[in-house]
Amino acid sequence: MRSLLGFAFVIGAAVAAELTVGARSGVTGDLNPAGAVWQAVEASKLALHRTPPQYATEPPSALEIASVEVKVIRGAGKTWVRLAWPDPSAETASLDKPKKMWQSEGLVRQSAATNRFFDGCAVMLPAQPVANDLFPSLQMGDALHPVLIYYYDAARGAEVMEAAGRGTTKRTGRKFPARATWAGGNWTIVLELPEVAAGTPLSVAVWNGGQQDRDGRKYFSVWHRLQ
Amino acid sequence: MSRHQYSMVLDLNKCLGCQTCTMACKKMWTDGDGMDYMYWNNVETRPGQGYPRKWDEMGGGFDRGQLRPSEIPTKEDYGQTFEYNYEARMYGGAASAQPHQEVRNTPNWDEDVGALMLGENYYFYLPRICNHCTNPACLAACPRSAIYKREEDGIVLIDQERCEGYRHCIQACPYKKIYFNELLGKSQKCIFCYPRLEKGDVNACAKQCPGRIRFVGLLDDPHSTVHKLVKVHKVALGLFPEKGTDPNVFYVPPFNPPRTGNYGKSILEDPRLPLDYLIYLFGEEVVEVIRRLEAELKVAQSGGRSEVLQLLIGRDAGVRYQIAQREDLVQIQPARHA
Ligand code: SF4
Ligand code: SF4
Numbered sequence: 123m124r125s126l127l128g129f130a131f132v133i134g135a136a137v138a139a140e141l142t143v144g145a146r147s148g149v150t151g152d153l154n155p156a157g158a159v160w161q162a163v164e165a166s167k168l169a170l171h172r173t174p175p176q177y178a179t180e181p182p183s184a185l186e187i188a189s190v191e192v193k194v195i196r197g198a199g200k201t202w203v204r205l206a207w208p209d210p211s212a213e214t215a216s217l218d219k220p221k222k223m224w225q226s227e228g229l230v231r232q233s234a235a236t237n238r239f240f241d242g243c244a245v246m247l248p249a250q251p252v253a254n255d256l257f258p259s260l261q262m263g264d265a266l267h268p269v270l271i272y273y274y275d276a277a278r279g280a281e282v283m284e285a286a287g288r289g290t291t292k293r294t295g296r297k298f299p300a301r302a303t304w305a306g307g308n309w310t311i312v313l314e315l316p317e318v319a320a321g322t323p324l325s326v327a328v329w330n331g332g333q334q335d336r337d338g339r340k341y342f343s344v345w346h347r348l349q
Numbered sequence: 350m351s352r353h354q355y356s357m358v359l360d361l362n363k364c365l366g367c368q369t370c371t372m373a374c375k376k377m378w379t380d381g382d383g384m385d386y387m388y389w390n391n392v393e394t395r396p397g398q399g400y401p402r403k404w405d406e407m408g409g410g411f412d413r414g415q416l417r418p419s420e421i422p423t424k425e426d427y428g429q430t431f432e433y434n435y436e437a438r439m440y441g442g443a444a445s446a447q448p449h450q451e452v453r454n455t456p457n458w459d460e461d462v463g464a465l466m467l468g469e470n471y472y473f474y475l476p477r478i479c480n481h482c483t484n485p486a487c488l489a490a491c492p493r494s495a496i497y498k499r500e501e502d503g504i505v506l507i508d509q510e511r512c513e514g515y516r517h518c519i520q521a522c523p524y525k526k527i528y529f530n531e532l533l534g535k536s537q538k539c540i541f542c543y544p545r546l547e548k549g550d551v552n553a554c555a556k557q558c559p560g561r562i563r564f565v566g567l568l569d570d571p572h573s574t575v576h577k578l579v580k581v582h583k584v585a586l587g588l589f590p591e592k593g594t595d596p597n598v599f600y601v602p603p604f605n606p607p608r609t610g611n612y613g614k615s616i617l618e619d620p621r622l623p624l625d626y627l628i629y630l631f632g633e634e635v636v637e638v639i640r641r642l643e644a645e646l647k648v649a650q651s652g653g654r655s656e657v658l659q660l661l662i663g664r665d666a667g668v669r670y671q672i673a674q675r676e677d678l679v680q681i682q683p684a685r686h687a
Contacts, residue, residue, distance in 0.1 A: 176490075219532070220382035220530075220533050223381045223382065229432075231382040231383060231532055233383045234531060235423070235531060236422060236423060238531075
């Protein structure tokens, strides 16, 4: 079943397509997705694709979210990325923090559910500057071209991840500022990243909890160059 | 395949359904936060819905080498966890202790219900743990290589650092013996009490079992009772062999349960429970196994000595468990991917 994925995605270090994401420079972004500063920022529409099934026996899942709208502000040594996409159901929860792992006294905190998955999104960037238009593999980078993933999960919040190829994604434990709202059947999320140089490729992923998305089961965009 | 393989044999003819094993395991391993609904060891009434409910119909395992799709059981499939109004009952004058919510399912919800055959009720108990399979579907399904099978003793474990709680393993396990801790965001399962084994002590479920139904040892150790029962005398079988994972927990099938008026008759000549049901659980070979067991019983009943029955009586810990010394096991770290 792995070969199926490999077949679909062996792009390796791919050459950049002429796809770009616009950015507004020289202003300070706003973590608030409804902040006024966002109104003046040009939106780029990135087509989303569905990853193929994980198992050969699993039927492919529907493309329910065709695209994600991306707005970027660069300034004050930071880069704000605002992602917006339609999703009629918000899969989110506030989870109790586990405290007692072992031989606890008294009542334990309960797992409320066993089969729910939460909405989420991520921005993937090369961990090192790219040279000669060689972008990392879209499958979480590769050994020579590691990637950084700014990941937001509607139940667990934001965290930076690192990867150097499929199945190598690691949590770094580093948090970063992010704010999300879901209203009227739309998610809007602002991620506050360190400065990302113009010309850097980025790709976006969206997980739809309602479709049991997690891990490689997700929506993804191809690489787009940040202007 | 691992160099050695720990294995457990359970004699279903002796299980009392007392759940002492369940509680021994619960207190030992699953009383932390987020683990409330988990019973790494559970005992279910058969025929019956099982735990989680209808797990045997959910899918998982292999179909011609390919992982078979399956759903993830819901929390209600496992059985609700709830509290009682003890405060009100003890100090507030409430007439009885009642659960805080309407209870629609619990583990072993249909305890002792069983089924009818020829107007008589029949049932038996099926204690279950992870089978520490030779061909674990859970391991095959994990995209993060977080699940590994220990080279030195075949125990299947989930690396809690690597696990991201994706639950492909829960779907893939045909026995539904992996549980999701939502608060930790990790999948968790029976660890075959490896920290106890490493100290020379047997699994908690086996040690506490008042029915003395459990036998533990290395399947490949010719001196172990599990080896003798499974490989030499061939009187114990894995559950659902067709699921393709090659389980290492084996069961001596119920072969001589009593029914009114047929004392001494074989289950094959006058069945007390439908043989088809045993075939459903253990495959066609169960018929041969029952024949062998009955032959042994005849030997003993006619004053002879049956090694099989002597072993199955399991008089003391020395007969039931052969825990390998650490030096016996070649300590090789399993090959792990980055
Ligand atoms: S019983 Fe399930 S969890 Fe245990 S090793 Fe087999 S497939 Fe994995
Ligand atoms: S402790 Fe032994 S007799 Fe009691 S339910 Fe468990 S396996 Fe059966």
